[in-house]
Amino acid sequence: MPATLIGLVWLAFFIFRRWKFRKYLAILGFSLFVIFTNDFLANSFLKAYQSPPADLQQIKSRHYTYGVLLTGMTNTLKEPKDRVYFNQNADRLLQSIMLFEQGIIDTLYISGGGATALRKDLQESAVLLGYLKSINFPVARVKIEDQSRNTVESARLASDFIDKSRPLLLITSASHMPRAAGCFRKQGFQLTEYPTVYYTNDQLISPSMFLPSDDALFKWHTLFKEWMGYTAYWLAGYL
Template sequence: MQDLFFYVSKVFWALASPDHLLLLLILIGLLLVWAGKRFGLWLSLVSVMLLLIVAVFPVGNLLLKPLEQRVPQAELPKQVAGIIILGGAEEAALSAMYKQPHMNSAAERVMTLPMVAEIYLDVPVVITGGSSSVLYQQYRGADVVAQWADQIGLRDRLIVERQARNTFENAVYTGELVDKNSGQWLLVTSAFHMPRSVGIFRKQGWDVVPYAVDYRASGNNFAIQFWRNMRDLSTAVREWIGLLAYYLTGKTDQLLPEVEANPQ
């Protein structure tokens, strides 16, 4: 069942991703024009206009803010049973190709490792993340973090979980490596991703304390940065779709899970 969910989600997102969807609508519109359908011209023009709007206005901010603002910015708790850092910051294929760790725009997730490892000296630190790729399962994100941790002298602190392909599997497979009932676990991931992550982990029986990083929503209402605007819009749309899909399939108890302030 997990395999079906994984593959269906990949096919769906390949079509629903805003950049793919708009380009597909333009192509369909042009084909309709070629077939003599006037509607095709309107479809292409509207799709091009939407692309231009995204090129100028950071529309993604409107969708990211409710997710990130749901995450309280609080101090680290005094004590935790362990630390879980969710993968997704790694460029696993590039890292394997060039034999050195490569990170993407979510690198803040991994950048917390030295800090939390120093604050919490005697607790397990789990990095969880396999491959979210359908075709290149041999490249695992957790391997990249392990390589980087080895370079900075923290490899011995890590418990590496390299099978998970999504957040649900992060919670399940991490639970097979450590005792999730040993107390509160610090959960590190991107702010926009934290509500869904907290909902999933708690549904699996984890007592997690959120520590959000990698905030994306800015106060800009105008920014001619097409690549970044489209990236943030795609990130936001994907996360909202993920919240709905995980709720409908029973992987979370709430459509938009509550994220309480960190206990001290």
């Protein structure tokens, strides 16, 4: 990841004090710092990779039997357990609720386990179902799949719950959508993409975008994660 690369280069700079090419480590470390903390570059590259926003008017003109919501939006390890702790991906759930309330989807299908070897009660889809119950959401029209540990397993297990001839609306983060949509299409689903959680912005270029920013590091981190994930899935034949 970007922060790791910067740290390793500077660590090497301080360790190899007598290396004749040591000065190039300093140049490389400084260059990586400038690149990976530049919000203009990070914003531009992430925008180019992530899926663009769906046309909401076009989405509303159709009707979907299932809205498939991929998990990855809560901290299931946080105590106490009498509430749900959401992270920045909560937009996935908020958009799903909006789509359901507007009658665009019939059934909300939540896919994602995430349980650990020591805690079998941490399936995130079950946690989200409990949250929906707490806000009086009509959970009779919610189905959960709580065994998958990653995106490709979510796509495979969906075949046990969802008729592939039914129209499907896939809901996940914009940066995750290329990999997720590829996995579901590989399983034979005919789907429409509904990206959420945009870390990028569409503002005009401003001087602040060229100042060192931890937001830029986060965007690069997200992009590196998805680049590596997409490449690994492609090599494994999951896409």
